[in-house]
Amino acid sequence: MLNRLLSxxxxxxxxxxxxxxxxxxxxxxxxxxxxxxxALNVAAKVLVFVVLVxxxxxxxxxxxxxxxxxxxxxxxGAYGISVATTRMGPTWSALLVGVGGALxxxxxxxxxxxxxxxxVRAIFxxxxxxxxxxxxxxxxxxLSDITGGEDGLTFKVPEVLSPSFEPFDDPFxxxxxxxxxxxxxxxxxxxxxxxxxxxxxxxxxxxxVLQAIRENEFRAExxxxxxxxxxxxSSVLSALFATLAGCMLALWLRYNGPDTSLSFEIMMDCxxxxxxxxxxxxxxxxxxxxxxxxxxxxxxxxLRLGSEAATxxxxxxxxxxxxxxxxxxxxxxxxxxxxxxxxxxxxLRAAAAHRPG
Amino acid sequence: xxxxxxxxxPLALVPLLALITLPLVGSPSTWLTLTVAGLAMGxxxxxxxxxxxxxxxxxxxxxFGHGVFIALGAFVATSVLGAMGDWTGSDQLWRNMVxxxxxxxxxxxVAGAVGLxxxxxxxxxxxxxxxxxxxxxxxxxxxxxxxxxxxxxxxxIPLPLPGGMRGSLLLGDAAIEKYRLVxxxxxxxxxxxxxxxxxxxxxxxxxxxxxxxxxxxxxLGYRIRRLFVAVFVVGSALAGLGGVxxxxxxxxxxPQMGAQVNVLIFIVIIIGGLGSTGGALIGALLxxxxxxxxxxxxxxxxxxxxxxxxxxxxxxxxxxxxxxTNR
Numbered sequence: 001m002l003n004r005l006l007s008x009x010x011x012x013x014x015x016x017x018x019x020x021x022x023x024x025x026x027x028x029x030x031x032x033x034x035x036x037x038x039a040l041n042v043a044a045k046v047l048v049f050v051v052l053v054x055x056x057x058x059x060x061x062x063x064x065x066x067x068x069x070x071x072x073x074x075x076x077g078a079y080g081i082s083v084a085t086t087r088m089g090p091t092w093s094a095l096l097v098g099v100g101g102a103l104x105x106x107x108x109x110x111x112x113x114x115x116x117x118x119x120v121r122a123i124f125x126x127x128x129x130x131x132x133x134x135x136x137x138x139x140x141x142x143l144s145d146i147t148g149g150e151d152g153l154t155f156k157v158p159e160v161l162s163p164s165f166e167p168f169d170d171p172f173x174x175x176x177x178x179x180x181x182x183x184x185x186x187x188x189x190x191x192x193x194x195x196x197x198x199x200x201x202x203x204x205x206x207x208x209v210l211q212a213i214r215e216n217e218f219r220a221e222x223x224x225x226x227x228x229x230x231x232x233x234s235s236v237l238s239a240l241f242a243t244l245a246g247c248m249l250a251l252w253l254r255y256n257g258p259d260t261s262l263s264f265e266i267m268m269d270c271x272x273x274x275x276x277x278x279x280x281x282x283x284x285x286x287x288x289x290x291x292x293x294x295x296x297x298x299x300x301x302x303l304r305l306g307s308e309a310a311t312x313x314x315x316x317x318x319x320x321x322x323x324x325x326x327x328x329x330x331x332x333x334x335x336x337x338x339x340x341x342x343x344x345x346x347x348l349r350a351a352a353a354h355r356p357g
Numbered sequence: 358x359x360x361x362x363x364x365x366x367p368l369a370l371v372p373l374l375a376l377i378t379l380p381l382v383g384s385p386s387t388w389l390t391l392t393v394a395g396l397a398m399g400x401x402x403x404x405x406x407x408x409x410x411x412x413x414x415x416x417x418x419x420x421f422g423h424g425v426f427i428a429l430g431a432f433v434a435t436s437v438l439g440a441m442g443d444w445t446g447s448d449q450l451w452r453n454m455v456x457x458x459x460x461x462x463x464x465x466x467v468a469g470a471v472g473l474x475x476x477x478x479x480x481x482x483x484x485x486x487x488x489x490x491x492x493x494x495x496x497x498x499x500x501x502x503x504x505x506x507x508x509x510x511x512x513x514i515p516l517p518l519p520g521g522m523r524g525s526l527l528l529g530d531a532a533i534e535k536y537r538l539v540x541x542x543x544x545x546x547x548x549x550x551x552x553x554x555x556x557x558x559x560x561x562x563x564x565x566x567x568x569x570x571x572x573x574x575x576x577l578g579y580r581i582r583r584l585f586v587a588v589f590v591v592g593s594a595l596a597g598l599g600g601v602x603x604x605x606x607x608x609x610x611x612p613q614m615g616a617q618v619n620v621l622i623f624i625v626i627i628i629g630g631l632g633s634t635g636g637a638l639i640g641a642l643l644x645x646x647x648x649x650x651x652x653x654x655x656x657x658x659x660x661x662x663x664x665x666x667x668x669x670x671x672x673x674x675x676x677x678x679x680x681x682t683n684r
Contacts, residue, residue, distance in 0.1 A: 066491050116668070123419055123631065124671075126491060127623040131664050134620045138660045264616065268499065275492055318507045327507070330499030337493045338482060 005196060007203040011283060013352035016345060020283060023290055027188060031181055032173055042297045044184055046289050047191040048249045053273045053285035054198045055241030060271075061280035062202050063234040064214030068267055069113060069129035072136045073106045073239040075262035077246020080105070082153040082256040083146060090156035095251075102243050110239035114232035137262045152257020161186065161251065187248050194244060199282050201237065210234050211280070269296075272333050278343025287344050292329075299325045367678035371642050378650045386530030391649045397537030399645025400544025401606055405599030406622040406629070406637045407551060408592030414632015415568050416585050418480055419487055422494035423596055423622065424615025425501030429471060430464035430597025431604030431614060432509050435516050437463050453519035457605075464601045465594040471501075472593025476586055498615065505612045513611045516604045540602055547595065551634050564588065568632075624667050630677025639678055643670075 011017040026033065030043035052074055059065045080102025081095060088094035117128045140147050147153065159165050165179035175181070201207055209230050212220040221227045250256045269292065277288020300322040307320040319327070340347065375392055382388040409423045437460040479497040483489040518536055525532040555561035567574045567581040575581050603618065604610040625644055629636025644663050651662040670678060 060488075064488065066488060123413075123487065124627060126419075127627055128667070131620050131624055131667065135661055135664050142657070142660075268495065271492060271495060315507075321507075323511065324503055324507060326499060327503030330496050330503060334479065334493055334496040334500065337489055337496060341489070 007196075007200045009199055009203045009282075011345075011349075013348040015352070016283065016348040019287060019348075023286055024192075026290075027191075031175055031184060035175070038297070040180070040184065042293055044187055044252045045249075046293050047187045048245050048252065049269070049273065049289040049293060050286045051191050051194045051248065052242055052245035053270055053277070053289055054195050054282050055238045055245065056270045057274050057279065057282060057285050058198060058202060058210075058241070059235055059238040060274055061278075061284075062207060062214060063210045063231060065231060065235060066126040067129045067235065068126060068264075069133040069136075070238070070242055070270060071262055071264070071267045072133045073110065073242040074246040074249070074266065075136070075140065075258075076106050076109070077102045077243035077248075078250040078256040078261035079140065079147060079153075079246075080243070081247050081250035082148075082155050085155040085157065086148075086153050090158050090162075092158050095158065099244070099247050102247060103240055106239045106243040107236060110236045111232065114235040115228075133262075133264070133267070137258055137264075140262055141258045148257065150258060152255060152260065154255045157183070157251060157254055162254075183252060187252060190244070190248060194241060195282060195286070198241060202282060206230070206233075214280075272329060274343075275333065276336055276340075276343055278345030278347075281343070281345040281349075284343050284345040291344070295329065296325070299328065303328070364679065367636070367639050367674075370678075371639060371646070374643060374646055374650075378646075378654070381654055382650070384530075387653070389528065389531035390533060391653055392646065393531075393533045393537050393541075395646035395649035396642060397534075397540040397544075397645070398606070398648060399642035400541050401599060401602045402618075402621055402625055402645055403544050403638050403641035404547050404602060405596055405618060406625040406641055407547065407634055408595035408599075409622055410626045410629060410632055410634065410637040411551075411588055412592045413626060415564055415588055416484075418484070418589075419490045420480065420494050420592075421491055421619070422475065422479065422498035422501060423592075424617075424619040425475075425498050425505075426468040426472060426593045426596035426615070427600035427603065427618055428502065428505055428610070428612055428615035430468045430600030431516065431610040432505055432514070432600075432612075433464040433467045433597070434460045434601040434604055435509070435514050435610060438516065438519075451521075453521040456519060457522075457601075461598055461601050464597040468597025468600070469590045469594035472590045472596075473586070475501075475593065476589045480589070502612050502615065509612070511612060513609050515609050517608055518605055522605075536605065540606065543598075543602060547598070548634070548638055555634065560584070621663070624663050626677075628667055628670050628677055630674075630680040633677070633679035636677055636679035 011020055027043055027047060031040055034040070034043070052070075056067075056070050059067055059070070077099075080098040082098075084094045084098030084101065085091075088097065113129065113132060117125050141150050143149075144151075156162060160179055161183040162179040165182070166176065168177050171177070202210070209220065209225050212223075212225070213227055213230055217227055220230075246261055249261060253260065273285065273288035273292045275288075276291060277284030277286070303320050303322045303325055307317050307322065310316040310320055318324070336343070342350065378391075379385070379388050382391065405423075405427055408426075409420060412418050412420050412423075438456060441456045441459075475497060479493055480490065483493050522536045522539060525534045526538075527533075553561075555564065563574060563579055563581075563584060567579075567584060571581050600610075600614075603614070607614075621644065625640040626637055628640030628643065629638070643666060647662045647666050648659060651659040674680070
């Protein structure tokens, strides 16, 4: 059963397995373990990013394609939900239309980008996707009739998922059951299913071919695999999963704008998370996302303490200012590419492999 | 390369683009204004992109952090020009030059020095690994951008043009801003010096030879490593210069400006064929002209015109207009 569920891809390290189990339980019980609005928001964001980053890992870690257009598909998903619910009202059919339309658009777009540019060299692809993503972001903020422009769209979701829905009078285990909680668990189930699906994909024969292409494109082609076809399929699949992650984000925030889902910062976050967690391991995205988002949410508080302690040294205080948290993440990122190229998961697995037994 | 086997077709694209748009724009004076503006913008982009294309083409390093040097140059210029208020405020051009020239030199020196450190600590450990180069230079860009915010603050800083460079000249009915002519002149100087160094001097010969066959040149006793570091430093310094030009063009600077220009310069060096200085010049001029023409004719599609241009050129020549042949 477990073997089927994990597609035979076990954590291969006891410590890693323990951490993953802790992450899973922590996310599953988040509303009960960590009370408060901020904590639940962080947990929901972790769920969204686990899916987004895992889908990016399919592209970067397993196929070896560097794309900067991944947030474009994330944004399409988020806009799909927000545009459909704004137009059709907060109904389930609107959500269905939104998700479906977004998936279709992502499919066509990723197919076009893939077919056109995966023929060119890796460098070209990275830069072309950067340009396409920038263009898409400006498009989204210009088409204000549809997307709400820079202001974005605020919308309602179906009654059952909105905070005002309270089916029970009494709280359960000290937590009031409301639409917010139901929405959280909807995200949780979706995230688990999608991550397991990605595990299934990368551990299938198809996934093995992708890894072969990553390792040596020339040989993979020589064995008889059509590299362009596999690469395009990989980028389309990854785009579709990113779209679903975008849908999850919009559903949770009930708001979407260019900065929320399309900004280049999100792309950078994805890169950071993939590298910190460990490229080419779907599990890495879960661990990376937890580490990163907790750091993002709480590092600023920590820096504020440091900055206040260093008021006598103005330049140190400036370096430790809470607004500079990205600086420290950048340093961490460079150091992890330097010393920690396989990420948390790679390290733990290597440590487990060296230990006898 | 002799004159006869010079590939003139890409070069002809620039006047061709200008001629095609003439009837679309209609009024010749407007067209002239747009063309000069496009050429000036193209020249500034070229100054920025030339450094990156050198690093790409010669060292095979994917430097996604190039934008940092642009922002750095621009911010250094705000400090230098700010300190020389009475020279920049003057209306006399020579007094402005006295202010702008040191600002450019200091910006180039600072950007070059930071480039040296960047090469040593960020790029050197990842030579030959493209994926890691992309990742780590991206990280370098985050750090650089945040450090600029620490030093100069996160807000937008005005960078006004010196008095003598403001205003425009009238050429018939066409108004041509003086600063655009300055930009074209600086760009031509940079291109001339680069082209001359690469094709007529011994250093240029060694650089080109080092790209073709590094081991052979090293076995002749030359230290290619040092030469390449020097190329990286020059590339960063050029980005700093371009940053000053770009900042003066926009008359304000923000820490994120490097990342904003990144997209544009990537398009330019892709069109140029990664590593070719001449290709980068043509790419930059095409992009600059295209941006100005479409900005006038169809503002809505202006943002896509560059990408459309890139796609069209890649369909014509998948390796860029002047592919660097050895890879």
